[in-house]
Amino acid sequence: MKLATLKDGSRDGQLAVVSRDLSQAHYATGIAGTLQRLLDDWNFISPQLEDLYATLNDGKARHAFAFEARQCMAPLPRACQWVDGSAYLNHVALVRKARGAEVPASFYEDPLMYQGGSDDFLGPTDDAVFASTEWGIDFEAEIAVVTGDVDIGTPAEGALESIRLLMLVNDWSLRSLIPGELAKGFGFLQSKPATAFGPVAVTPDELGGAWQGGRVHLALESRWNGQRAGLTDAGPEMNFHFGQLIAHVAKTRRLRAGSIVGSGTVSNQDWSHGVSCIAERRAIETIEHGAPRTDFMQFGDTIRIEMLGRDGLSLFGAIDQRVTALAR
Amino acid sequence: MKLATLKDGSRDGQLAVVSRDLSQAHYATGIAGTLQRLLDDWNFISPQLEDLYATLNDGKARHAFAFEARQCMAPLPRACQWVDGSAYLNHVALVRKARGAEVPASFYEDPLMYQGGSDDFLGPTDDAVFASTEWGIDFEAEIAVVTGDVDIGTPAEGALESIRLLMLVNDWSLRSLIPGELAKGFGFLQSKPATAFGPVAVTPDELGGAWQGGRVHLALESRWNGQRAGLTDAGPEMNFHFGQLIAHVAKTRRLRAGSIVGSGTVSNQDWSHGVSCIAERRAIETIEHGAPRTDFMQFGDTIRIEMLGRDGLSLFGAIDQRVTALAR
Numbered sequence: 001m002k003l004a005t006l007k008d009g010s011r012d013g014q015l016a017v018v019s020r021d022l023s024q025a026h027y028a029t030g031i032a033g034t035l036q037r038l039l040d041d042w043n044f045i046s047p048q049l050e051d052l053y054a055t056l057n058d059g060k061a062r063h064a065f066a067f068e069a070r071q072c073m074a075p076l077p078r079a080c081q082w083v084d085g086s087a088y089l090n091h092v093a094l095v096r097k098a099r100g101a102e103v104p105a106s107f108y109e110d111p112l113m114y115q116g117g118s119d120d121f122l123g124p125t126d127d128a129v130f131a132s133t134e135w136g137i138d139f140e141a142e143i144a145v146v147t148g149d150v151d152i153g154t155p156a157e158g159a160l161e162s163i164r165l166l167m168l169v170n171d172w173s174l175r176s177l178i179p180g181e182l183a184k185g186f187g188f189l190q191s192k193p194a195t196a197f198g199p200v201a202v203t204p205d206e207l208g209g210a211w212q213g214g215r216v217h218l219a220l221e222s223r224w225n226g227q228r229a230g231l232t233d234a235g236p237e238m239n240f241h242f243g244q245l246i247a248h249v250a251k252t253r254r255l256r257a258g259s260i261v262g263s264g265t266v267s268n269q270d271w272s273h274g275v276s277c278i279a280e281r282r283a284i285e286t287i288e289h290g291a292p293r294t295d296f297m298q299f300g301d302t303i304r305i306e307m308l309g310r311d312g313l314s315l316f317g318a319i320d321q322r323v324t325a326l327a328r
Numbered sequence: 329m330k331l332a333t334l335k336d337g338s339r340d341g342q343l344a345v346v347s348r349d350l351s352q353a354h355y356a357t358g359i360a361g362t363l364q365r366l367l368d369d370w371n372f373i374s375p376q377l378e379d380l381y382a383t384l385n386d387g388k389a390r391h392a393f394a395f396e397a398r399q400c401m402a403p404l405p406r407a408c409q410w411v412d413g414s415a416y417l418n419h420v421a422l423v424r425k426a427r428g429a430e431v432p433a434s435f436y437e438d439p440l441m442y443q444g445g446s447d448d449f450l451g452p453t454d455d456a457v458f459a460s461t462e463w464g465i466d467f468e469a470e471i472a473v474v475t476g477d478v479d480i481g482t483p484a485e486g487a488l489e490s491i492r493l494l495m496l497v498n499d500w501s502l503r504s505l506i507p508g509e510l511a512k513g514f515g516f517l518q519s520k521p522a523t524a525f526g527p528v529a530v531t532p533d534e535l536g537g538a539w540q541g542g543r544v545h546l547a548l549e550s551r552w553n554g555q556r557a558g559l560t561d562a563g564p565e566m567n568f569h570f571g572q573l574i575a576h577v578a579k580t581r582r583l584r585a586g587s588i589v590g591s592g593t594v595s596n597q598d599w600s601h602g603v604s605c606i607a608e609r610r611a612i613e614t615i616e617h618g619a620p621r622t623d624f625m626q627f628g629d630t631i632r633i634e635m636l637g638r639d640g641l642s643l644f645g646a647i648d649q650r651v652t653a654l655a656r
Contacts, residue, residue: 011368011584040339078408078584080447083517107512114514115443117577119408119584130580131481152654153459174580184435186442187515189411193581249445252458252502253521256339256406256447326480 001046001053002200003028003165005035005073007123012036013073017053018200022317025067026056035076035201039258042148042164046203069317074121075167075201076146076258082118082195083249084142084171084262085111087240091267091280098283111240111248114187116171118260122196124317127324128172130193136175137297137323141222141276141305143234144169144262145242146201150255159250160214160243166207168198168316169262170305175279175296198305199317210310214241218315220266222276223304224297229281230274232266234307299325329374329381330528331356331493333363333401335451340364341401345377346528347384350645353395354384363404363529367585370476370492374531397645402449403495403529404474404586410446410523411577412470412499412590413439415568419595419608426611439568439576442515444499446588450524452645455652456500458521464503465625465651469550469604469633471562472497472590473570474529478583487578488542488571494535496526496644497590498633503607503624526633527645538638542569546643548594550604551632552625557609558602560594562635627653 002020005013006027015028015035031048032038038045055061086092092112093103122128130137146165154162177191210217217235221228240248245261255261266276275281282292297303306318332353333341343356343363359376360366366373383389414420420440421431450456458465474493482490505519538545545563549556568576573589583589594604603609610620625631634646 080406080408081445083445086514110512112512112514113517115445115517117409117411117443117581118446119587120582129480135580152457153656177580182513184438184440185510185515186414186440187513189441189443189577190580249517252463252505252518253445254448259447328481 001050001203002206003035003049003075004067004200005075005077006071007073011077013077017049017056018067019056020206021313022067022200024056024061024064026052026061026064028052036258039146039148039164042257069199069320070125072125072199073123074197075165076260077121079118079121079258079260080256081259082116082262083113083259084116084264085113085240085245086264087111087238087245088264088267089239090237090269091265094267094280094283098286108239111245113245113248116188116192116195120194122194122321124196124199124319125321126196128196128321129324129326130174131326133296133298135177138173138175138278139222139224139297139303139305140171140173140265141220141230142169142171142263142265143167143216143220144260147246147255147259147261148257150246150250152250152252152254154247154250156241156243156247159246162246163204163242165201165203166216167201167260168305168307168319170196170303170319170321171262171265172196173277173279196319196321198319202315206309206315208310214243218307218309220276220307221305225301228274230276232268232273232276234263234266237268238263297323299323329378329531330534331363331377331403332395332528333403333405334399335401339405341405345381345384346395348534349641350395350528352384352389352392354380354389354392356380364586367474367476367492370585397527397648398453400453400527401451402525403493404588405449407446407449407586407588408584409587410444410590411441411587412444412592413441413568413573414592415439415566415573416592416595417567418565418597419593422595422608422611426614436567439573441573441576444516444520444523448522450522450649452524452527452647452649454524454649456524456649457652457654458502459654461624461626463505466501466503466606467550467552467625467631467633468499468501468593469548469558470497470499470591470593471495471544471548472588475574475583475587475589476585478574478578480578480580480582482575482578484569484571484575487574490574491532491570493529493531494544495529495588496633496635496647498524498631498647498649499590499593500524501605501607524647524649526647530643534637534643536638542571546635546637548604548635549633553629556602558604560596560601560604562591562594565596566591625651627651
């Protein structure tokens with residue numbers, strides 16, 4: 001099942017079911033008004049939406065209309081939790097190697113994760129607005145899951161069963177603000193502005209065999225100003241699968257339905273795959289040439305992030321954003 | 329105006345108006361079902377609730393009933409944002425002095441804040457459930473504000489105007505997990521379990537002259553197992569006022585209505601005021617005797633946190649929780 005939240009002037013938007021090929025949509029009116037409402041009562045509501053989804057895919061939904069990614073908010077325009085991992089340790093290793101540091105051995109056993117802001121997510125084609133390019137504007141292409149309720153102490157395998165939906169993420173980062181902020185010791189705040197999400201959230205069964213072991217075994221494409229920055233494999237090099245990431249959070253507290261858990265920047269050891277963020281390209285340039293050669297993003301730059309399923313169809317639709325100067 | 333969210337079996341509970349003396353309550357049914365709903369449309373809805381509040385205080389509300397803190401969820405049982413400051417630098421200085429470290433000069437100009445989890449808040453009398461006392465279970469008594477919408481780049485004075493409500497907070501902390509987690513560089517996650525909030529949220533006008541310069545000039549009492557741990561003054565030693573804390577977050581992103589911004593542990597330089605968390609008492613013991621003498625909390629321990637207004641009435645009602653072992 002594929003689900004989108006369409007702009008209607010409200011804070012939480014209007015839930016719609018979207019056809020597998022992303023051509024048609026149908027409001028979920030009368031079943032669930034918002035995606036959070038569905039997540040709050042998944043077992044009761046989701047079968048009704050699956051029925052509508054089947055009807056829509058068969059071309060028999062009476063009030064179907066053309067689906068437009070531009071009409072989308074983030075599937076959850078605001079959420080009760082957004083916690084992001086750094087599960088591709090190659091990304092961590094590259095960035096550290098560029099500054100002459102090593103990855104601590106513990107990082108291979110204990111996931112690195114941060115608590116993100118979840119009050120103001122961006123839709124897939126919303127402008128990303130910043131006051132200054134001096135902040136080192138960067139995209140980060142990744143995958144996230146949305147969970148149901150998870151009890152304290154749930155182990156990784158049990159946590160996998162709590163996964164309701166998968167989403168595409170652009171975890172905007174302000175690279176120049178990160179070192180100073182992390183040095184203070186309390187993690188990211190100003191350096192992680194509003195995060196953007198792909199047009200549709202999908203149930204794991206939409207991935208077929210590409211959803212395996214809590215990982216998404218598909219390629220993630222990032223195009224920066226129309227040029228491919230990376231086509232990275234999201235599967236085998238994810239050091240911690242999503243169940244492990246959820247279980248890490250659940251060690252001391254419950255997760256409640258609608259919690260979003262991210263993978264961190266998708267990254268591969270084989271540099272020919274390219275990158276899913278500019279910081280990593282700059283790290284590679286530093287390792288190869290002693291200094292970075294690529295600047296971060298400028299006002300007017302665009303970033304397009306997309307993942308195709310094994311059937312060649314766009315799985316989530318595309319994130320397609322423009323970097324814009326804050327109007328003062 | 330004083331507002332509470334009463335348990336009704338739902339995730340967001342039922343909004344009620346509570347009389348100034350906390351004796352009576354009245355459901356806000358027909359005006360706003362939940363506190364988030366009120367915050368989403370504050371200017372339209374709050375005058376209607378103020379009318380009901382006046383009627384209730386006059387003893388003329390037709391369907392009033394006795395208010396019971398035990399029936400309360402957190403005023404916002406889940407929120408789209410919980411970001412907590414460490415605005416009383418005396419707390420930071422004490423904890424650092426105990427381990428032979430100094431407070432960086434920048435901490436006096438740039439607030440220390442972390443992004444907390446907001447999917448699962450505890451009500452004022454809910455048990456605080458932990459798997460192990462080895463984790464160093466500690467309370468942290470503090471104050472928080474709830475904001476309306478705040479634009480990117482809003483300055484501190486403007487941010488003050490976005491404050492809709494104040495709340496009482498117990499920011500549960502797992503002290504033994506903090507050093508390892510902060511050493512990883514990405515901030516708190518497992519070391520900050522579910523946060524608890526006082527029974528009612530109050531509009532700033534309820535504080536009268538005690539709400540001044542973005543600070544709460546009142547004493548905060550913490551009683552641990554019935555004995556006073558501290559009666560700290562929340563006002564003059566708050567190095568950053570709430571407008572400054574909000575503006576810090578707003579530097580690179582909007583805050584959306586219903587964002588909760590905390591003060592951090594209330595702390596005074598005069599040790600005779602006692603403490604608002606055990607870590608601080610242990611820091612003082614370490615400075616005085618070379619080692620801490622007080623253990624963190626044990627299963628069965630209780631913590632009661634309350635603040636009286638200048639009229640002697642309980643401003644928020646009391647947080648009154650018991651530490652309980654996770655059932656396995």
